[in-house]
Amino acid sequence: MNKILKIALFTYSTKPRGGVIHTLELGEALQANGHKVCIYALDKDGIGFHRPLNCSSKLIPTKPTTDRKLFLQRKQDYFNGEAKNNGLDPVDEIIKQRIQEFIDYLTQESEKYDIYHSQDCVSSNALKILRDRGMIPCFIRTVHHIDEFNSPYLQECHDRSILEPDLCLCVSKYWQEQLYQQYQVDAPVIINGVDAKKFSSKVNGKEAKLKQQLGINGNPIYLTIGGIEPRKNSLKLLQAFIEVLKTHPQAQLIIAGGETLFDYEPYRLKFFDLAKQNKINIGESLILPGVMRDEDISVLYRCADVFVFPSVKEGWGLVLLEAIASKLPIITSNIPPFTEFLTDKSALLVDPNSSKAIVSAMLSILNKNVAQKLICNNSNIPLQYSWQKSAQMHLKIYSKLLQNSKLLQNKQLSI
Structure with missing residues (x-):
């Protein structure tokens, strides 16, 4: 791919969970390939990512959730049938709030991208709404695994985050099979990577x-x-x-x-x-x-x-x-x-x-x-497994998505 792409990656946190690490490493590998990458992430404690990045990032401030003691009491009230408000589990309320925080921030965002790529359920739900409003053309979601929730609200959010993207990717053949069996979604497999320079048996005195x-x-x-x-x-x-x-x-x-x-x-x-x-x-x-x-x-x-x-x-x-x-x-x-x-x-x-x-x-x-x-x-x-190899796989998929999107636009213009 010769064109320099503007790529927005989205993740639900700045903390070093697997999906977040995947997002950061992929973003840096894409940037190293000459593309312009910006990572958007919810930043609930105002500290930012756990390490400096070699690509741009925008941290989305979040409103404080209920303090832990009150949160646990509200959760117990919910299970005891004493919940007020809209009857949502307090965890549901947090997820709903986080989705809205993505939407509010991105609605005010002036920067436009060629690729909008979500790595999680929360940002995927937000991007779905922005696409439906005509604010972004399409979006991709990487499904790292499929979850099951007792909460109807969370399950609906989870299902929507898989069914609504214009393209889903996944990180293993197993989850590729599960996505098709459970959702009839065809998801290309992309690989994870590991930084062999960073992770080695070579001691450094620390x-x-x-x-x-x-x-x-x-x-x-x-x-x-x-x-x-x-x-x-x-x-x-x-x-x-x-x-x-x-x-x-x-x-x-x-x-x-x-x-x-x-x-x-x-x-x-x-x-x-x-x-x-x-x-x-x-x-x-x-x-x-x-x-x-x-x-x-x-x-x-x-x-x-x-x-x-x-x-x-x-x-x-x-x-x-x-x-x-x-x-x-x-x-x-x-x-x-x-x-x-x-x-x-x-x-x-x-x-x-x-x-x-x-x-x-x-x-x-x-x-x-x-x-x-x-x-x-x-x-x-x-x-x-290298992040550079993963980035190359992503770029081929991005190119195909953009070509299909352009063909669709041309077809619509000719009607």
């Missing part, structure tokens, strides 16, 4: 400082990234870790990350109750650093012995690529999309619903021969 800062002093060190939530299977992982401690009392489990739009408080309470019942002390056996600085993430991988990721649903699993590039042996779920790029020779694949299977893998991988064989067998995986 490891000792981070270990001291976080209290990483055990053996072995298990790491997972994604926070405490149902999709990450945190309870099963904790149950497995409790068993590991019986034979390896010096072991530590690090669960980093965790910023999300949704409220998982009941699940988190179960998690912490289980830890308390088994005398698992936070900051000792269990380390919860939360959302970390970008420069610390790659260092954190090098502070661990094993990456364990028994997730029950992922779009792809960017953190797995990062861990593999960092030369860590991998334990993950024996489900797609992981099985699209991992085999039992490159990772210990487990039943995510079985804490016993997770325990067995967490103990087996401590065998140095087992761990080293896994690392050797997955060493070529990062070479297959």
Whole structure:
């Protein structure tokens, strides 16, 4: 493609969740290809992205939501049938507010783009409204995975974000199949990537400082990234870790990350109750650093012995690529999309619903021969996934979309 494109990418947050990371890396790779990229993101705390960007960005200020204590009370009132207002779950209200904040900001935006590309349900719903008002010509949505919600409002938003875009993309063959089966949507597959220069086993002298800062002093060190939530299977992982401690009392489990739009408080309470019942002390056996600085993430991988990721649903699993590039042996779920790029020779694949299977893998991988064989067998995986390759795939799709749009306009003019 010779024409320089103006591309707007949209994401629901500035926090380093998988979809946000995908947006930033894609945006920078497209910019490096000579195109003009601007990333629009909701910025709920006014801090901005977790790292500087090599492309333009516009941060959309958000109104404060209810404070946490009142939020939880309102949620309980909702479940008890005592909710007022419009009968929406408080989480519904937040999502509705976030969609409107996108709309309000973009309605005032004078900048026009060739491509409008959403990476999430929230911005997709906003772009749908702007398109229907004739303010943008069309838009694309990348579906990282399909969710299911108990809330009718959230499910409608989710379904609309898949059915309404002029084109949907996805990040794995599994989700491509699911999109067609569930929605009859044909979605081309584009790849994720990993920055092999950033994520590697090469130490840079910052490891000792981070270990001291976080209290990483055990053996072995298990790491997972994604926070405490149902999709990450945190309870099963904790149950497995409790068993590991019986034979390896010096072991530590690090669960980093965790910023999300949704409220998982009941699940988190179960998690912490289980830890308390088994005398698992936070900051000792269990380390919860939360959302970390970008420069610390790659260092954190090098502070661990094993990456364990028994997730029950992922779009792809960017953190797995990062861990593999960092030369860590991998334990993950024996489900797609992981099985699209991992085999039992490159990772210990487990039943995510079985804490016993997770325990067995967490103990087996401590065998140095087992761990080293896994690392050797997955060493070529990062070479297959680069953000530049992903950007090239996107540009071909953008070009085709623009050509089809131009043909449609010409056809309409000739009528």
